[in-house]
Structure formats: C-alpha cells, structure tokens
Amino acid sequence: MAEIKQVSTANSNRRNFLWILFQWILQVFFAFWLRYQSRGKEHLPVEGGGLMISNHQSFLDPLLIGLPLTRPVSFMARDSLFRIPILGCFLRREFVIPISRKAASSQSFRAAIQNIENGNFVGIFPEGTRSDDGTVQRFKPGFLALLKRTECAIYPIGVAGAFRALPRGAYFLRLKPVRVVFGKPISAELIKQYCDRGAEKELLELTRQCVIECQQQAEEWINPVRTN
Structure with missing residues (x-):
C-alpha cells in the first residue's frame, strides 16, 4: 500500500497553494468544456472536520x-x-488516502480519522465503483466505522452528468454538462443517536437517500422537467 502521510501545517499550506493554482485552471476549463456549475456550498462549515x-x-x-x-x-x-x-505522485502530494478495495486497512482509517480530527474534510464514495448509468448504487458500510470513532457530520453530495462526460473506458472528455449539489448535513448528534441504538443499517440507508436526493436535484438541473 502507498505510504500514508499526515497533514502538517507546512504541508497543508503547500497543499493549499497547489490546490488554489490547480483549482483556478480547472474552473476555467470545466466552465467552458463541461458548463460546470454547483450549488449548496452554504451547507458546508467554514472550518472543522467532516x-x-x-x-x-x-x-x-x-x-x-x-x-x-x-x-x-x-x-x-x-x-x-x-x-x-x-497520477500517483500527484495523489501523494495532495494527501489522498490510499485504501485497498479488497480489505480496508487500519492505517487508512487512522489517517482518515486523524484528518477529520485535525479539522479537514475527508471524501468517500461508498458505492465503491463508478456507476454505468448515473444511478446511485448500493452503499458499502465501511465508512460507518469512521463515524463511530469521530464526532463529525455527514455532508451528502450529488454529482450528475459526469458519467456522460467521462464514461467508463473513455480516454477523452466529452462536451457534456455537469452539475454538483451539496446537500444539508446529517448532524453528528443524529448520527450518534443511530449508532447508540445499533441502527447502523438505517443510518446507511438515510445517507444513501440524502445522496440520491442531491443527485436527482443535480440531474434535474441539467434536464429540467417541463410542465404544461
């Protein structure tokens, strides 16, 4: 497994500078090529992990x-x-956390927990693999272990159009619109209630439904439903 590094203050500052530069380039390119738009950023905290x-x-x-x-x-x-x-060099510099698809290592989870406790966002795709048709697949429950060891909220996100812009097997980016919707968070307090009463399956389904709602909003943003 690739070496996992913790985010120090100096490294975080370096990462922020690299991300801002890379972000500016991508914003220009994606706005033109993918007509990229997003909404719901106000649901994310200004500081603190999640x-x-x-x-x-x-x-x-x-x-x-x-x-x-x-x-x-x-x-x-x-x-x-x-x-x-x-790609591997870039991922290491940006402190992406490597995880095995066969068996999630304790090292990966410790790195994720440490990042959250240090006030950073950690991102997970619980489907485990890309969707062929854009629909939200069944969620794998691995991320629930993180919630039991941290006191953080879940921030559901829905992506629409990306499977058309860069589908499986494609090597070139297509001229297809993409939208991202950031949904209302599932609070740490509510998550604790589910975990305390052993209702992890219910929490898993709640999270999936919140993501589905965001994804549907993003899809409808691309293809508005017309009414007479």
Missing part, C-alpha cells in the same frame, strides 16, 4: 466536488491508482 459522502459516476468526481471549495478535501482512493507514475 465526512463528505458522494455518489460515484466518473474519475472526475473528486475534482468536481473540490472545485468550488475554499479548502481541499482528502479523498479516499483505491491504492492501485498510486502505482500510476504521474
């Missing part, structure tokens, strides 16, 4: 989610991506 849960349509998703934000997100990504020469 767990971002999103549907997964494309390799673009982490960039699309982080694009409108003023601070970076440490996404959990499969460890095989770190073996790709250029």
